[in-house]
Amino acid sequence: MEAAGVAPAVDARLLDGVRGGDQQAMTEIFDRYGRMVYSVALRVLQDPGHAEDVMQEVLLKVWREPQTFLEGRGSLGAWLAVMARNRAIDGLRRRRPAETVDDVVLVSKTNLASEFERSSMIEKVRGVLKGLPLEQQASMELAYFEGLSHSEIAARTGDPLGTVKTRIRAALTSLRKALEA
């Protein structure tokens, strides 16, 4: 495990290399985040082949357009995870890939580029999600990993729209509390 504060510097150095066309730097980014990106896509798509397609696409985007990741607006790992999730959802819902603007992960209070902080946060989030009431877990699952809108969740579950929104709000609040603790 890398010491806190080392990972952001490593990512910045690797991104500098990628901007200069350094294939070795890009390969190191793949080694650092490829598995996570693949796992996110697999979680959504449930298909190894399609998940690899998404993983390749997301990481190739870093190679081809490294400027789309703006340092200071989130960690590279978080950005890649969100990109993978969004691309996988687009594939799942047969949607045209969305614009980059919505892929950008905005500044988080937590420094997710630090391996130490990242591992700690991930463990916390896993614990929180598992501890949520089943209805909240289901709503978050449908919203985040199946890409359904609130009304689609309501239609799927048969619950009123207001109830779905309340569950999602409650889940997000629990999550926020855990992350800020």
Next chain:
Amino acid sequence: MDGGHIAQEDLALFAMHGCSEEESAAVRSHVKECAACRAELEKVSGDLAVVAMSVEQHPLPEGARQRFIERISAAPATLGKATQAPVISIGREQTRRPLVWIPWAAAAALALIAITLGVEINSLNQRLQSESNQLAELAAANAHAQEVLEVLTAPAAQRVVLTAGKAAPAPSARAVYLAARGGLIFQASNLGPLPEHKAYELWVIPANGKAPIPAGLFWPDAAGSANLVLPKLPVGVPAKAFGVTIENAEGSPWPTTPIILAGAAPTS
């Protein structure tokens, strides 16, 4: 909206790409003006990023790393050094500079690309035309050679040996040999029938005095005619003479019987 602000769950929905186009446009428009919602959207986006990162980790499919390396190797390196593209920032005002030169620069670049492509296409067309002409010449030469070969070797071809007087034609043969290519065409006429399990065998007698080289077995047809066309021979062996013997049907590495037909190659 909740008291003039967007509800957290709706911001989350926006961050998860769950809004319609109209809803997304409304959220973008609002967070651009509302600092509180902008801050909340940032937090929600960060929270959801951790949700994504918290999924159970799975090993990569076999060969995925190598496939990725191959893909970045195939991509032009200049793509990795792409110039800074403008990235739209939600709710963050950007200082905009006049970019009136961009259309002109783009037009100039396109014109340059068009000229370069035009020159390249012209060059390729010329090469294509030249190669097409060569191909046509080769095809014509090949057709002519094929026609010659078919006439020489066709079973239905009438082979006539012209002699003086009314004497019965004796066995004879004609060899055309090109030592530089090891190419040989051989035609025999008026050959007598062979004993059972026997074959005629042609020999190239090298000019350097070395042992005769077997040049192929052949069996005459009912009229006594036979051909050997381009038997496998070493390249670059000038011949002093050619000979034919009768050997066992499987052939022999050297002549074992007297030569029944022989002809000396003219010296150059």
